[in-house]
Amino acid sequence: MMKLLLLMTSIMNSYCFNPNDYVTIPFLRFPDSLSYNVLEINSIFEYLIASVYIGQILVWSHPAPKTPDRIAQTKEEMRRGVKALFYVILLTTGIIWKIQPLNPYYGYYETHEFGFKEFFVSLIIYMVTFDVWFYTSHIIGHMPFFWKHFHGEHHEFVEPGAYAQDAVHPVEALIQGPIGHFLPTFIYPFHPVCHHIFGLLTSVYAQFAHDGRWDPAGHTLHHYYYSCNFSIWGLCDFIFGTGYNQQKYPIPYIPTWLRSKVNSKNQDKKIM
Numbered sequence: 001m002m003k004l005l006l007l008m009t010s011i012m013n014s015y016c017f018n019p020n021d022y023v024t025i026p027f028l029r030f031p032d033s034l035s036y037n038v039l040e041i042n043s044i045f046e047y048l049i050a051s052v053y054i055g056q057i058l059v060w061s062h063p064a065p066k067t068p069d070r071i072a073q074t075k076e077e078m079r080r081g082v083k084a085l086f087y088v089i090l091l092t093t094g095i096i097w098k099i100q101p102l103n104p105y106y107g108y109y110e111t112h113e114f115g116f117k118e119f120f121v122s123l124i125i126y127m128v129t130f131d132v133w134f135y136t137s138h139i140i141g142h143m144p145f146f147w148k149h150f151h152g153e154h155h156e157f158v159e160p161g162a163y164a165q166d167a168v169h170p171v172e173a174l175i176q177g178p179i180g181h182f183l184p185t186f187i188y189p190f191h192p193v194c195h196h197i198f199g200l201l202t203s204v205y206a207q208f209a210h211d212g213r214w215d216p217a218g219h220t221l222h223h224y225y226y227s228c229n230f231s232i233w234g235l236c237d238f239i240f241g242t243g244y245n246q247q248k249y250p251i252p253y254i255p256t257w258l259r260s261k262v263n264s265k266n267q268d269k270k271i272m
């Protein structure tokens with residue numbers, strides 16, 4: 001069962017897939033130009049390296065003791081992630097297949113040069129657009145109705161692991177996943193390769209953020225305090241003043257897996 005879950009997550013936990021590799025129904029072919037040969041991911045093993053491998057490394061190497069509770073939590077994160085990603089992959093396929101050909105920038109770089117300037121502008125637009133989109137939808141997710149029916153599911157993991165990044169309600173997964181990811185392509189012509197790289201890196205970044213050992217925007221603090229750090233990169237939190245504020249939360253949050261370390265350091269200080 002675990003192997004099946006891993007295999008399914010490896011296929012689904014990436015936006016960089018070519019549906020034609022998996023869909024063999026003759027009349028159901030997808031336009032190649034946006035999805036084919038990006039990152040040259042062509043096999044299940046490459047998917048493993050690209051996504052699950054990173055998640056698994058994070059889970060295995062995490063200092064939190066592998067207690068039955070922690071293992072059960074990881075499995076639950078994966079179970080919910082697989083469920084959400086099933087819908088994510090369906091919508092992503094639909095967007096690549098039916099929506100992107102309607103994009104005015106579709107096929108833009110077949111007739112235009114793509115260089116560092118275009119890459120840099122794409123990066124800025126992607127980061128700003130994704131952050132504004134993520135922040136706005138996340139704030140809405142914390143309103144009572146949306147919390148009860150959608151976003152509260154993700155917050156059941158008070159001290160999340162890497163796989164919690166996908167463990168969201170399917171509706172939230174679609175809004176903050178493929179819709180947020182493809183939205184910037186309607187604002188600026190993104191080269192398909194750079195767009196897919198951004199998608200992969202965002203996914204990996206979110207895994208790290210939930211793992212908690214490299215979390216520049218303080219997402220683990222969001223899981224603990226609920227009412228700060230709503231944004232993905234910290235940009236909107238900085239602009240709207242919703243970032244973590246130690247005056248508002250005077251008791252600092254220390255993850256359980258760090259507490260013994262911090263306590264022993266404090267003990268050393270006392271002894272000295």
Ligand SMILES: [Zn+2]
Pocket residue numbers: 138141142151155222
């Ligand atoms: Zn939240």
Ligand SMILES: [Zn+2]
Pocket residue numbers: 154160164165210219223
């Ligand atoms: Zn989260």
